[in-house]
Amino acid sequence: MHPPPPAADAMDFSQNSLFGYMEDLQELTIIERPVRRSLKTPEEIERLTVDEDLSDIERAVYLLSAGQDIQGTSVIANLPFLVRQNPAETLRRVLPKVREVLHVAGVEMQSTAAVSFRTILQEESVSIHTYAHSFLQVILLHLEHRDAGVSNAWLETLLSVIEVLPKETLKHEILNPLVSKAQLSQTVQSRLVSCKILGKMTNKFDAHTIKREILPLVKSLCQDVEYEVRSCMCRQLENIAQGIGTELTKSVVLPELIELSRDEGSSVRLAAFETLVNLLDVFDTDDRSQTILPLVKSFCEKSFKADESILISLSFHLGKLCHGLYGIFTPDQHLRFLEFYKKLCTLGLQQENGHNENQIPPQILEQEKKYISVRKNCAYNFPAMIVFVDPKNFHMELYSTFFCLCHDPEVPVRYTIAICFYEVSKLLNSGVYLIHKELITLLQDESLEVLDALIDHLPEILELMSTGGESSVQENKLSSLPDLIPALTAAEQRAAASLKWRTHEKLLQKYACLPHIISSDQIYYRFLQRMFTIVMTNNVLPVQKAASRTLCIFLRYNRKQEQRHEVIQKLIEQLGQGKSYWNRLRFLDTCEFIIEIFSKSFFCKYFFLPTIELTHDPVANVRMKLCYLLPKVKSTLKIPADKHLLQQLEMCVRKLLCQEKDKDVLAIVKRTVLELDRMEMSMDAFQKKFYEKDLLDQEKEREELLLMEMEQLEKEKQQSDGRPMSEKSFEKKRRDTKTPTTLPKSIPISVPGPSGTSTPSTSKEIKKSKLIRSQSFNNQAFHAKYGNLDKCANKSSTVGYTPSVSGLGKTSVVSLTDDSFRTRNACSAPTTFTPTASLPGTSRGTGNSVDPKSSGSKETPPRKATLKSRKSNP
Numbered sequence: 001m002h003p004p005p006p007a008a009d010a011m012d013f014s015q016n017s018l019f020g021y022m023e024d025l026q027e028l029t030i031i032e033r034p035v036r037r038s039l040k041t042p043e044e045i046e047r048l049t050v051d052e053d054l055s056d057i058e059r060a061v062y063l064l065s066a067g068q069d070i071q072g073t074s075v076i077a078n079l080p081f082l083v084r085q086n087p088a089e090t091l092r093r094v095l096p097k098v099r100e101v102l103h104v105a106g107v108e109m110q111s112t113a114a115v116s117f118r119t120i121l122q123e124e125s126v127s128i129h130t131y132a133h134s135f136l137q138v139i140l141l142h143l144e145h146r147d148a149g150v151s152n153a154w155l156e157t158l159l160s161v162i163e164v165l166p167k168e169t170l171k172h173e174i175l176n177p178l179v180s181k182a183q184l185s186q187t188v189q190s191r192l193v194s195c196k197i198l199g200k201m202t203n204k205f206d207a208h209t210i211k212r213e214i215l216p217l218v219k220s221l222c223q224d225v226e227y228e229v230r231s232c233m234c235r236q237l238e239n240i241a242q243g244i245g246t247e248l249t250k251s252v253v254l255p256e257l258i259e260l261s262r263d264e265g266s267s268v269r270l271a272a273f274e275t276l277v278n279l280l281d282v283f284d285t286d287d288r289s290q291t292i293l294p295l296v297k298s299f300c301e302k303s304f305k306a307d308e309s310i311l312i313s314l315s316f317h318l319g320k321l322c323h324g325l326y327g328i329f330t331p332d333q334h335l336r337f338l339e340f341y342k343k344l345c346t347l348g349l350q351q352e353n354g355h356n357e358n359q360i361p362p363q364i365l366e367q368e369k370k371y372i373s374v375r376k377n378c379a380y381n382f383p384a385m386i387v388f389v390d391p392k393n394f395h396m397e398l399y400s401t402f403f404c405l406c407h408d409p410e411v412p413v414r415y416t417i418a419i420c421f422y423e424v425s426k427l428l429n430s431g432v433y434l435i436h437k438e439l440i441t442l443l444q445d446e447s448l449e450v451l452d453a454l455i456d457h458l459p460e461i462l463e464l465m466s467t468g469g470e471s472s473v474q475e476n477k478l479s480s481l482p483d484l485i486p487a488l489t490a491a492e493q494r495a496a497a498s499l500k501w502r503t504h505e506k507l508l509q510k511y512a513c514l515p516h517i518i519s520s521d522q523i524y525y526r527f528l529q530r531m532f533t534i535v536m537t538n539n540v541l542p543v544q545k546a547a548s549r550t551l552c553i554f555l556r557y558n559r560k561q562e563q564r565h566e567v568i569q570k571l572i573e574q575l576g577q578g579k580s581y582w583n584r585l586r587f588l589d590t591c592e593f594i595i596e597i598f599s600k601s602f603f604c605k606y607f608f609l610p611t612i613e614l615t616h617d618p619v620a621n622v623r624m625k626l627c628y629l630l631p632k633v634k635s636t637l638k639i640p641a642d643k644h645l646l647q648q649l650e651m652c653v654r655k656l657l658c659q660e661k662d663k664d665v666l667a668i669v670k671r672t673v674l675e676l677d678r679m680e681m682s683m684d685a686f687q688k689k690f691y692e693k694d695l696l697d698q699e700k701e702r703e704e705l706l707l708m709e710m711e712q713l714e715k716e717k718q719q720s721d722g723r724p725m726s727e728k729s730f731e732k733k734r735r736d737t738k739t740p741t742t743l744p745k746s747i748p749i750s751v752p753g754p755s756g757t758s759t760p761s762t763s764k765e766i767k768k769s770k771l772i773r774s775q776s777f778n779n780q781a782f783h784a785k786y787g788n789l790d791k792c793a794n795k796s797s798t799v800g801y802t803p804s805v806s807g808l809g810k811t812s813v814v815s816l817t818d819d820s821f822r823t824r825n826a827c828s829a830p831t832t833f834t835p836t837a838s839l840p841g842t843s844r845g846t847g848n849s850v851d852p853k854s855s856g857s858k859e860t861p862p863r864k865a866t867l868k869s870r871k872s873n874p
Contacts, residue, residue, distance in 0.1 A: 056082060057089045064097040072101050073109045079116040083125040091126070091134050099138055107147050114142075114153035118160050132169050136161065140173070144190055155193055162200050170204055175213065182217050184225065191229045195221055199236030202243035210244050215252055222256045227265035234260050234271040238278050249282055254291065261295050270310050273299050277317045280324030289328045296321060297333070300340055308370035315344050315377035319384030326388065334388075338397065341385055345378040345401050347371050349409075372410045379405045379416035383423040391427050395434055406438040411447045418442050418450045422457035425464045432468040439465065443487040451491055452503045459513035466517050485518065485526050492530065501540040508534070508546040515557035524563050528554045532570060535586055545589055552593040556704075559711055568606050576610045581619040588614065588625050592632065599701035600636040608633065608645055615652040620662040627656070627668045631675050639681045646681075 054062065060082060063071040076098060082090040102113055117135050120126070126134070139158050145151045162170065174197065180186070182194040194217070202214060218240060221233040237257060241249040257279075261272040276292055283292060303310050318341060329337065348371030360368075382398075382405065389397045402424070405417045421442065425432050439461065442454050454461075465484075488511070495504035508531070514523055531554065534547035551567075558564050575587035591611050594603050611633055614626045630653065637646050653673060660666045682694070 057086060057093055060090075060094045061097055064094070064101055069106060069109060072105075073112050076101075076109060076113050076116055079113075080119045080123060080125065083120050084123065087126050091130070095134060102138065102142065107150055110142065110145060110147070110150040111153045114139075114150070114157045118157040121157075121160055121164070128164055128166070131161075132165060132173070136165075136169075136173060140177075143193055144187070148189075151189065151193070155196060159196065159200050162197070162204070167204060170201060171209075175201065179213075179217065182221060188226050188228060191221060191224060191226070192232050195229065195232040195236050198233075199239040202240045204243075207244065207248070211248065214240075215244075215248075219252075219256065222260060227263070227268050230260065230263065231265065231268045231271045234268060234275055238275050241279055241282055246282060249279070250287065253279075254283070254287065258291065258295065261299070266310060269299070270313055274313060274317060277321050277324065280321075285328060288325060293325060293328060293333075296325070297336075300337075308367060308374070311344070311347070312370060312373045312377065315374045316380070318344070318378075319381030319388075322388045323384055338385075338389060341378065341381075342401050344374055346404055347374050349375075349404075372412060375405070375408060375410070375413045376416050379408075379413050379420060382417065382420055383427060386424060386427045391429065391431060394428060394431060399434060402435065402438065406441050411449060414442065414445060414447065414450045415453050418445075418453035419456070421454055422461050425461050425468075428468075430468050432464050436465065440483045440487045443491045448495060448498055448500050448503050451495065452500070452506065455491075455503075455507050455510050458507075458510040462513060462517045485522060488514075489526060489530070496534070496538070496543075501543050504540070505542045505546045508543065508550050512550045512553045515554065520557065520559040520563075523554050524558060524560070528558075528563075528567065532567070535590070536574065536583065544586055548586060548590045549593045549597075552590065552597050556597050557707070559707060561708065561711060572607075572610045576614070581617070581622055584614060584617060584619070584622050585625055587611075588622070588629055592629060595632050595636060597700075599704055600638065600697055601701055602704060603636045604642055604645060608636065609648070612649055612652045615656050620665050623656070623660070623662070624665045624668055627665065627672045630672050631679060634676055634679055635682070637681065639683055 060075045060078070063075050067075075075094075079090070079094070079098070082094060098113065102110065105113070117139060120135070121131060139154055139161065142154045143151060143158065145154065158174075162174065165173075178194055178197060181190050182198075184191075186194075198214060198217060198221070202210060205214065218233065218237075221229055222237075224230050224233070234257070237253050241253045244252070257272050257276055260268055261276070263269050263272070273296070276295065280288065280292070300314065303314050322337060322341075348368055382402065385398060386394060394402075402417075405413060408414055408417075421435075421439070424435065428434065442450055445451055445454075462484075492504070492507055492511075495507050498504070511527060511531075514527060528551060531547045531551035535544050535551065538544050538547070555564060555567050558567070571587065571590060575583050575590060578584055578587070588611070591603070591607050594607055611626070611629070614622055617623050617626070630649070634646075634649060637649075639646070653669070653676065656669045657666075657673060660669055
């Protein structure tokens with residue numbers, strides 16, 4: 001077989017080609033020459049050099065006098081610091097130089113000065129009187145700068161100054177000169193500035209001054225010959241109305257608005273319409289019905305014939321408009337406004353065709369963009385329109401519109417309706433079943449932006465979906481949502497396949513609500529295994545942590561002991577004893593979540609020993625992370641019941657202190673030892689100091705015991721009835737049971753004897769009451785406790801605060817837990833789940849030193865790994 005001939009473009013190292021490469025290098029050298037020439041010459045460097053012995057004030061004066069523009073700009077940007085450091089000298093020596101420089105300054109220096117002056121005002125470095133005397137005239141001087149950006153920057157500074165200036169200063173320094181600045185003889189820019197200043201100053205004066213000096217200027221500017229000035233003054237009428245009161249607003253502002261709403265300029269009419277909408281609360285019912293409603297009606301009728309920008313504003317304010325005019329519409333007017341809204345919701349969709357965007361004229365593309373904005377605004381106002389038509393009429397009046405918005409071809413529209421979905425669900429209340437299909441549609445949306453907007457309130461939406469509906473009693477939580485679980489799993493897979501890991505992380509965090517929405521088996525078979533896979537294989541740390549925490553919540557409310565044992569065993573064997581050090585780090589993260597979510601007794605039983613075994617891990621980063629976790633681990637112990645675990649913890653820490661060779665880990669170990677020594681141990685009995693923490697832990701432990709009792713009593717019920725208890729009938733039974741969320745402290749709990757077997761109650765009534773209580777717990781207790789998980793985290797992680805269980809001996813509780821966690825039959829249960837031989841991680845590491853090979857890291861010698869390294873396996 002002959003080798004393939006070399007490609008035509010393969011690299012040739014012949015003499016000719018080498019000469020070609022040399023020519024290319026010479027061209028590169030020529031390209032670099034201008035860069036070298038742009039460097040500063042020694043003379044230029046000398047001019048830019050400043051004596052280091054000069055003080056800040058002297059250096060500022062020197063640079064403003066003899067420096068270049070960039071140096072002067074730097075001094076002006078640093079002016080707030082100079083005023084804070086030495087206000088008297090800065091105002092005496094530096095500020096006069098700044099005034100001189102600003103007369104000939106460029107755009108950048110002017111903008112910098114405006115920002116610096118505003119910063120000095122906000123920091124209150126000098127008194128208001130001093131500021132007005134030193135800075136106000138400079139601000140007023142540059143208000144009419146020829147550059148619009150600079151002029152706006154100075155105007156923003158002046159408007160900030162107006163808020164704090166005393167009335168007399170405002171009148172003499174600003175209002176009196178404003179009379180001449182607002183005349184028609186002045187420039188358009190000067191009159192525009194006057195409009196904004198008038199709008200800011202109105203609430204600073206009394207009614208007499210406003211009526212005599214300000215309102216004449218307002219009327220003059222509202223009738224200006226330039227439409228820009230009329231529009232600007234019209235937008236300030238809202239501020240003026242708030243300053244002059246209701247009576248003057250009716251007599252002065254409303255007539256001006258009516259006249260401006262009929263203006264020949266579309267921008268002026270638009271400004272008048274928006275101002276009227278914002279002032280609806282000021283006018284009484286008569287003004288709304290006789291004056292404003294006809295104007296609004298005429299504006300809406302003419303909007304389709306006008307510029308599309310008017311439609312954008314109208315669609316944005318339509319919800320506020322309908323709310324403000326609600327109650328004065330006749331049935332015919334009500335119907336017209338509703339039809340107008342529906343028409344806006346589908347605006348532009350009728351013109352959709354299969355043409356390529358490159359073939360569509362630019363003006364048509366621009367028009368379609370405006371139509372998209374209109375439909376987006378309609379989606380934003382959809383909750384307000386539900387109130388407008390009454391939620392009872394949603395199905396007849398607005399459902400088809402809601403369907404169109406959820407299936408709109410443009411992402412911004414679907415994104416906006418996804419944001420509003422929770423508000424819509426709350427408004428519909430018992431009619432929320434009507435939008436089940438739209439929830440599935442948005443969950444399956446091809447755009448992750450839509451999904452990200454929807455999942456912000458996903459737990460609340462699913463809660464409404466599971467509890468609301470056409471009837472108060474449902475046969476099954478998911479009877480009306482058969483596609484929910486496939487939609488949720490598909491959404492997670494799409495998020496996982498994308499590069500938007502924050503959306504994936506948020507979605508996994510929201511999945512923690514599922515135990516209250518769907519059954520334990522559905523979570524186990526459709527979600528729990530997926531969470532474990534993400535923890536094991538995902539490459540993004542925040543996503544792994546979110547999946548780990550959600551997995552712990554799924555485990556916390558799992559109702560089958562065999563499934564619980566399987567998950568616990570996987571966590572210990574595949575994470576805690578995994579070959580990859582990264583998996584062992586994630587095991588420590590999981591342990592931290594378990595301490596937060598579960599009771600102390602649960603952690604001590606299953607995860608305490610596997611956790612402290614990692615003190616012998618061959619990778620320094622694992623040992624380092626464990627050291628940070630040790631105070632929380634110790635806080636789960638109770639004395640004297642957990643004295644043997646405390647001894648093993650102390651032995652592991654002692655070995656770390658004596659045998660640790662890594663200097664970074666050793667430093668952390670020493671700090672951890674001091675922290676552990678300062679910690680106070682929790683006792684089996686309640687302590688006054690830890691009373692709140694003890695109650696919290698007792699509640700967690702009681703809920704865990706009730707979950708286990710519930711499973712046992714269900715088995716007994718199934719055996720006594722001779723038939724299995726279906727999930728469907730059990731859910732119905734739970735809904736029919738009414739018990740308070742907060743469980744009473746006097747709940748009877750079966751405490752096993754020394755042999756470790758539970759002593760069953762002989763009374764059928766007690767069993768029945770336990771079953772009812774246990775069933776009601778799974779339906780109600782989770783909702784109350786789930787909202788407090790973050791609070792539990794903050795409380796449980798506090799060093800030195802270790803709750804205990806009141807009225808329950810520690811040994812008795814552990815024995816009951818051991819018995820409750822047994823598998824169904826002895827032949828199918830692994831020996832590691834028996835009370836005498838615990839799970840794989842808990843049966844090792846008693847008092848003997850742990851062999852590093854047993855921790856799943858046998859192929860690598862001890863070494864220090866960087867925490868940021870992601871791929872390495874020890």
